[in-house]
Amino acid sequence: MSILKYLGGALPRKTIFNNFFKEKLDFELEKKFKGVCLLHHWLFEEKKIYLNDSQRFQVHSCGNDGWRALTLGPMFLGFCGSLIVALFLLVAPFSDDPFSWWFLYLVLGWNLLFLNLMPVWGRIRTPNLAYFDRLTGKVGYTFDIPGCDERDEFGNCCFDWQDMKCVLVNQSTDQGGSRAFFPVISHKDRDKYPQTKMTIVVTELAQNPIYCLLFWERLVRFMDNTKPLPDIPEYEGYRHLDPITAEFDMQNNRPEVYWRDMSFKQQTEIYDELYKEACEIDWYNDAPQPEITKPWQRWTPEPERKETLNWKYKAKRLFIQLTCGIP
Numbered sequence: 001m002s003i004l005k006y007l008g009g010a011l012p013r014k015t016i017f018n019n020f021f022k023e024k025l026d027f028e029l030e031k032k033f034k035g036v037c038l039l040h041h042w043l044f045e046e047k048k049i050y051l052n053d054s055q056r057f058q059v060h061s062c063g064n065d066g067w068r069a070l071t072l073g074p075m076f077l078g079f080c081g082s083l084i085v086a087l088f089l090l091v092a093p094f095s096d097d098p099f100s101w102w103f104l105y106l107v108l109g110w111n112l113l114f115l116n117l118m119p120v121w122g123r124i125r126t127p128n129l130a131y132f133d134r135l136t137g138k139v140g141y142t143f144d145i146p147g148c149d150e151r152d153e154f155g156n157c158c159f160d161w162q163d164m165k166c167v168l169v170n171q172s173t174d175q176g177g178s179r180a181f182f183p184v185i186s187h188k189d190r191d192k193y194p195q196t197k198m199t200i201v202v203t204e205l206a207q208n209p210i211y212c213l214l215f216w217e218r219l220v221r222f223m224d225n226t227k228p229l230p231d232i233p234e235y236e237g238y239r240h241l242d243p244i245t246a247e248f249d250m251q252n253n254r255p256e257v258y259w260r261d262m263s264f265k266q267q268t269e270i271y272d273e274l275y276k277e278a279c280e281i282d283w284y285n286d287a288p289q290p291e292i293t294k295p296w297q298r299w300t301p302e303p304e305r306k307e308t309l310n311w312k313y314k315a316k317r318l319f320i321q322l323t324c325g326i327p
Helices: 002-006 027-032 040-044 066-094 101-124 210-223 233-241 243-251 264-280 311-324
Strands: 057-061 129-133 138-141 158-160 164-172 179-187
Touching: 027 040, 057 210, 066 101, 066 311, 101 311, 129 210, 164 210, 179 210, 210 264, 233 243
Parallel strands: none
Antiparallel strands: 057 129, 129 138, 138 158, 164 179
């Protein structure tokens, strides 16, 4: 596969596929129904501009941040515990041993405790983040970088976007020898600024390097402030706040609401369609593909498929909270 030629060197700062896409959940449903997470509203009360102005900032967490293990670890334990409970329930009718109710209560208690503590942890310590500022062309870090010479309006260390690089790496993810691809972003002078290195987790199953290339293309395209924002779900509610994008949409006769009329499942189907197309091009030799600027001419929203705040949605949310500890 020609994609493997990118291993070992910096990814080119250009776009080839040009079919940018990222699904967006309807967070309004989460706000209206919090389930058993009593502090869920804290998740949406973050006042930092770079976490809210999506037309200006793209934010990414560091995959090798210890805080990530602190949040994902309890979720994984809760999920494993729920699987064991399910196994107990399956064998209970055929067993003479009494059912281990204490273990069921332990798993439920663990998940209830964690999903209510997670919003608190988010306020105690901000995870290690890098935010890419489309307006200023800077890359800021929420943690201190020794030797940095410039700070942004938030008082954080920042660097010019042009001085950053991204390398595609293939590394082992466990002792069993499983390997995955990751994009690693850092300052081009890594010897001088080693702590700028951030391993980005683009998907939990990254055996295919295309995920990394799609991530990098979307970031490169986002930081090109001479062009309007790509027409994808995550930007629809913010397009009017970016002057270039607002002008482009007016000239393009873009519908005021388009992606928000789609269900998350329909968005996922579109992503799968584009991913399949991405696998078919030669990323090393093919000419750049034309960008989709009028997605409404290719896909028709199906509003009837959207999730609503009914008993099915509530039951699904409660099930996820109680079995996985996800707020």
